Amino acid sequence: MTVTLKDLSKASGVSVGTVSRALNDKSEVSEDTAKRIRQLAQELGYVPNRAGRALSAQKNLNTVGILLPSINSPFFDDIKHGIREAELEFKDLGLDVILREVEGWDVDEHLSTLAQLKEQGCKSLALCTVDDPRIRAYINDLSDNNIPVILINNMVQDCKSLCFVGPDYYRSGEIAAALLAKSRQHQTLKVLIVVGLKSHHGHAARVRGFTEELKRRQCDFEVVDVVEGMDNDITTQQVTMEALRRHRDVNCIYMASGSGVSGLGAAVIADSIDKFFVIACDEIYTTRELVKSNIIDFVICQEPKVQGYQAIKLLHEYMSKPRTSKMDDYIVGNIIKLKNHFE
Amino acid sequence: MTVTLKDLSKASGVSVGTVSRALNDKSEVSEDTAKRIRQLAQELGYVPNRAGRALSAQKNLNTVGILLPSINSPFFDDIKHGIREAELEFKDLGLDVILREVEGWDVDEHLSTLAQLKEQGCKSLALCTVDDPRIRAYINDLSDNNIPVILINNMVQDCKSLCFVGPDYYRSGEIAAALLAKSRQHQTLKVLIVVGLKSHHGHAARVRGFTEELKRRQCDFEVVDVVEGMDNDITTQQVTMEALRRHRDVNCIYMASGSGVSGLGAAVIADSIDKFFVIACDEIYTTRELVKSNIIDFVICQEPKVQGYQAIKLLHEYMSKPRTSKMDDYIVGNIIKLKNHFE
């Protein structure tokens, strides 16, 4: 029923070894036969068998390298859980995982870590890295050398990555606006927006989605300020407190960054607990606690565990199936959570 | 590094064949050696290799049988998509799927379909069926005969199933209440609840979760009526219209059943579009359209595709790993969706 290499071998008159080489773009096959075999495989609907391939590759493991700026950043915990899960699941199919963690978004450090991963013989990569020209060039280079790259969570524009696994930031902002509009109908909304960095692509997209959706819904609203918490708790608390002092009429707060939420919570508690309608992003321990304490009304989450898991799974799939040049992006959901989700 | 049968064979002094038989509870091994081998496997941390197993079992497929009451019930479409996905994913690991669909919840029909599945040599089953004594007995029987059963979406109480894959209905109701409370603060809530059948375990749990959570939140609310739509559009429309006529002060509607939502929409449109805050359950085409048209404010969904996929995946896992008597339930999320999720 299912077509195997042996079938192709019989049908074409060459040996299984040759068929295998032809299908895997090995150079030591004549272009003639290679084309003929590929044609035949196409016609007969040949699909490689993962079990067979995995077994044969047991000693020659398929190593995927991972780079995460996860040191001191609890958001990445769930991404790492997802990676671990995929690693265990695909171990007996010949997959091996090397995870390298760095702190922050320094381009040089990311580049040198990438070089190390390549050094260690990784056959594919999954990266959460910076949208920077040198990084882009490095990724394109890897891709040209047949090392596919998947981007996690953070896009690098216009590079030859296999695909992107992450959230739709703009939509996340839209949904925050929709929740606000539904919860505070017929009220004048005085909104304070807190981001990590205005220049951060994801945060900026959220803010755009948020304000544009409020406009589309013809809400009676005003964004009184957009402040930067620099993705850390201290600064977030300071700028939030200052903003709340400057604008005593604020009644809604949209926190478009996952990091620094603890500082936001502190600022709200210091000011007034019941006064604000608060929407935050991304589920980490602190956020959960603030939701449970009724400080935050809603969190819009982005399935980090799924991101880690799917990145690895997609690479495994890609490496064990016939090579296509590009895969579909995997966009995770914008999951709305409130107190009852955490109890 | 990883322990194989060959390792166990060397370490124990018996042949790989014997080791394999010992580990798979074949009767043709002396109890002595069997125990010794199992002990050794435990100590050395042996984990069977799916690739090897799958390959060797190529001709001797691992068939899983599925029963769904999915005929004329669009809710099951996504469950079927999930099943299809898992089927494709695990095909080359030796998995084969037989799906039998029936219409409705007739016990005799379910029983005879189960018998057919067994007849066809299924080695494991995934069922969405009725919580009934005869069904329970049948499942226990299968389980005793080493055919593991996973229940999808609908629980059968106190039976020897491997595990349950489905939603937390009570929590779903809680979340509906929380959304209502947040969206209509400081208002007197006059709530109409529409269920499929009051006797349906899932619907009843949702209603309980809903009302109990409103109480816990000390909302100013009254459930003016709970009506039964019999899971079909015509009846749902009729009873909803009648209820709205009887209770002109209703301002919120909680639809605790996924089926019949089209009838609910019709009733709301016929009465007044802007008057009600409406929460529905389960995402099907009609629900999406009603949300897009602002008839329904929120839908609380239950990841049906994940349910289908996971049921198959868990059975595959169970059949290719050392047998444990029980697996953890897989509880899917209560996913809140609003208009922006569908655009």
Add this chain to the structure above:
DNA sequence: TTGAAAGCGGTACCAA
């Protein structure tokens, strides 16, 4: 009751 060996699908090495 046990051992030996074939074979599942694929890859890689060595010869030709």
Add this chain to the structure above:
DNA sequence: TTGGTACCGCTTTCAA
């Protein structure tokens, strides 16, 4: 550039 073959981990058949 090709064919032949050993081998990956496991199950199952056939002999002993």
